[in-house]
Amino acid sequence: MKQLLFSRIILQSVRLPTIRASLPRKTWCRPFTSTSLLTAEVYDKASFFAAFHDADKQEQKGKKTDKMGEVTGQKRNFGGRQGRHQKSMSSKRQKRKQKAMTEGSSEEVLLIDVQNLLAKTRISEEDESAVEGETAKEEPPLPEQGSEIEVEVVELSSTGDGLARQSGSDRIYVVPFSIPGDTVKVKVYRHLQEEQYSVADFISVVKPSPLRDDSRIQCPYFAKCSGCQFQMMDYSDQLAHKKTIVEKAYKNFSNLDPSVVPPILDTFGSPLQYGYRTKLTPHFDQPPGATRHKRVPFTSCPPVGYTGKGSKKVLDIEDCPIGTPAVRAGLKAERERMTKEFANYTRGATILLRENTIRTPKGNSEASVPGPSGSLHRVETDTYIDDKTCETDNNATTTEYIDDFVFTNRAGDFFQNNNSILSPFTAYVRDHIRFPVKEGEKQIKYLIDAYSGSGLFTITLSPSLFPTGGTSIGIDIAEKSIACARRNAELNGLSNCKFVAADANELFKSVKEYDPDETVVVLDPPRKGCDAGFLRQLLEFRPKRVVGYVEGEKEGKSRYEIESIRGFDFFPQTGHVEGVAVLNRVDKVEPGESLQDKADEQPESKTSVEGQGAFL
Numbered sequence: 001m002k003q004l005l006f007s008r009i010i011l012q013s014v015r016l017p018t019i020r021a022s023l024p025r026k027t028w029c030r031p032f033t034s035t036s037l038l039t040a041e042v043y044d045k046a047s048f049f050a051a052f053h054d055a056d057k058q059e060q061k062g063k064k065t066d067k068m069g070e071v072t073g074q075k076r077n078f079g080g081r082q083g084r085h086q087k088s089m090s091s092k093r094q095k096r097k098q099k100a101m102t103e104g105s106s107e108e109v110l111l112i113d114v115q116n117l118l119a120k121t122r123i124s125e126e127d128e129s130a131v132e133g134e135t136a137k138e139e140p141p142l143p144e145q146g147s148e149i150e151v152e153v154v155e156l157s158s159t160g161d162g163l164a165r166q167s168g169s170d171r172i173y174v175v176p177f178s179i180p181g182d183t184v185k186v187k188v189y190r191h192l193q194e195e196q197y198s199v200a201d202f203i204s205v206v207k208p209s210p211l212r213d214d215s216r217i218q219c220p221y222f223a224k225c226s227g228c229q230f231q232m233m234d235y236s237d238q239l240a241h242k243k244t245i246v247e248k249a250y251k252n253f254s255n256l257d258p259s260v261v262p263p264i265l266d267t268f269g270s271p272l273q274y275g276y277r278t279k280l281t282p283h284f285d286q287p288p289g290a291t292r293h294k295r296v297p298f299t300s301c302p303p304v305g306y307t308g309k310g311s312k313k314v315l316d317i318e319d320c321p322i323g324t325p326a327v328r329a330g331l332k333a334e335r336e337r338m339t340k341e342f343a344n345y346t347r348g349a350t351i352l353l354r355e356n357t358i359r360t361p362k363g364n365s366e367a368s369v370p371g372p373s374g375s376l377h378r379v380e381t382d383t384y385i386d387d388k389t390c391e392t393d394n395n396a397t398t399t400e401y402i403d404d405f406v407f408t409n410r411a412g413d414f415f416q417n418n419n420s421i422l423s424p425f426t427a428y429v430r431d432h433i434r435f436p437v438k439e440g441e442k443q444i445k446y447l448i449d450a451y452s453g454s455g456l457f458t459i460t461l462s463p464s465l466f467p468t469g470g471t472s473i474g475i476d477i478a479e480k481s482i483a484c485a486r487r488n489a490e491l492n493g494l495s496n497c498k499f500v501a502a503d504a505n506e507l508f509k510s511v512k513e514y515d516p517d518e519t520v521v522v523l524d525p526p527r528k529g530c531d532a533g534f535l536r537q538l539l540e541f542r543p544k545r546v547v548g549y550v551e552g553e554k555e556g557k558s559r560y561e562i563e564s565i566r567g568f569d570f571f572p573q574t575g576h577v578e579g580v581a582v583l584n585r586v587d588k589v590e591p592g593e594s595l596q597d598k599a600d601e602q603p604e605s606k607t608s609v610e611g612q613g614a615f616l
């Protein structure tokens with residue numbers, strides 16, 4: 001199963017997926033984050049698609065489709081007769097190329113969305129032909145690459161790209177910066193023969209969708225920069241679309257029977273929709289003429305920004321409205337510095353811009369508190385003043401607050417990038433680690449925070465467990481993050497937290513005293529997800545509750561039911577979504593039958609024998 005969000009959906013869109021469904025380590029919002037999931041950089045990666053033999057229309061008919069005609073559960077099964085425009089390929093080459101498409105990558109996500117749209121069209125065409133007694137219509141020839149055509153956008157893919165059609169043709173065009181209902185002028189960039197779609201550059205809107213209002217766009221680089229492609233949409237429409245990303249991530253990637261996946265809850269919105277990113281990483285390319293072995297200094301200030309859409313070059317970005325005010329001010333200052341210091345650089349580089357908070361409690365005095373040196377922005381509440389600075393040194397320590405919890409981090413290390421959503425997000429997870437107990441059942445007392453980083457979950461969740469005598473443990477492979485986590489526990493006055501710097505596989509050696517019936521495991525792995533060894537141990541340990549997203553194992557030893565799945569919009573304006581799934585261990589077994597027997601009954605489908613369960 002794809003790692004959704006908190007393990008990455010997206011695409012999954014998750015990664016996600018966030019689908020974290022999935023979600024892939026190449027990002028949907030690549031210039032901005034190392035945490036987002038998918039990429040819309042279909043141009044650069046188009047060659048990956050050559051790997052797959054998408055079936056032509058006839059072959060598609062034979063594919064397994066559900067009632068709506070959607071392609072399901074066959075993401076890596078694109079074999080079959082070759083498409084009309086495709087040259088034959090040796091099976092060895094096919095196999096080699098098939099390997100190139102990573103499971104859950106944006107390429108795969110896009111391909112499945114395209115296939116499902118083709119399948120839907122095919123079914124409606126077949127219905128029409130059956131009524132009229134006609135044969136299927138011939139496709140017109142494809143427009144020349146580089147030509148400009150008008151297309152109508154019919155769907156939004158989980159990658160954030162519009163899926164469009166030219167009038168009179170079933171061909172699908174993948175068009176960035178477009179939304180359903182738009183008629184747009186595009187420049188055809190490439191025809192992917194086997195995959196039966198084409199990619200095109202967005203040129204202009206001919207007739208806007210009712211969902212589009214370009215006055216909402218706050219960034220002057222919209223459609224030139226590759227990020228933030230949803231700015232023309234109302235925020236509620238962005239959230240509704242992200243819910244479909246999570247739905248599709250489970251449908252297309254989980255291998256779960258749909259009956260065991262509960263209805264996906266509405267996406268939780270970010271309190272801030274602009275000005276939310278506490279970290280930006282603009283960069284500049286190496287000087288012209290420089291190579292790996294030949295260093296030459298810049299003779300003029302290079303563009304500093306993000307990779308342009310459909311380009312490999314850096315687009316000069318003066319301002320980035322999704323950054324917090326302090327980070328935006330930091331960008332301005334760094335750009336000014338570069339105009340003076342560019343000659344000192346002989347290589348390309350990435351600039352770190354990380355917000356830092358200096359909090360001063362408000363006293364009784366009415367006197368105004370002077371800002372600390374470097375303060376770029378000030379936020380006042382009834383009880384404190386937060387002065388914001390911008391850190392550019394990877395090794396410096398930055399401080400951030402979530403409610404009254406304080407977190408220190410090494411500036412260059414991972415920490416969630418949207419502080420505005422962290423209070424409601426951690427409250428949501430806190431509310432879900434415990435559950436209403438039935439008579440004789442034990443309540444959650446122990447917390448295991450796998451992939452803990454600097455302790456986000458351990459620290460924000462532990463206080464709710466300590467009154468019942470609970471303890472918690474966080475583990476992370478990054479020693480520096482664990483050093484921060486220990487300091488953070490101390491700063492927050494939490495003595496019952498333990499942190500281990502090790503591979504997550506080592507975790508279960510340290511929790512022998514934890515009663516699994518009283519334990520919740522929170523999982524927030526990197527995008528590649530939990531490895532098989534960790535999952536095997538998790539299933540052997542059999543915690544009562546799991547919050548996060550667990551990669552499925554075919555031969556699971558325990559059975560869990562999915563209680564809920566909800567997307568969280570950590571990255572407004574972008575096509576990225578994160579997700580949280582809550583899982584409960586299912587204990588009910590028939591007399592004379594072990595839980596292992598139950599798991600062995602249906603190792604392929606991973607479907608619960610009791611309706612709402614899912615084997616992990």
Ligand SMILES: C[S@@+](CC[C@H](N)C(=O)[O-])C[C@H]1O[C@@H](n2cnc3c(N)ncnc32)[C@H](O)[C@@H]1O
Nearest residue numbers: 415451452453456476477478503504524525526
């Ligand atoms: C997505 S981050 C989550 C961090 C933390 N939960 C947070 O929200 O701040 C994933 C973390 O997994 C850690 N990690 C990656 N591979 C690991 C492994 N094999 N074992 C343990 N931790 C790992 C990384 O160091 C990183 O801190």
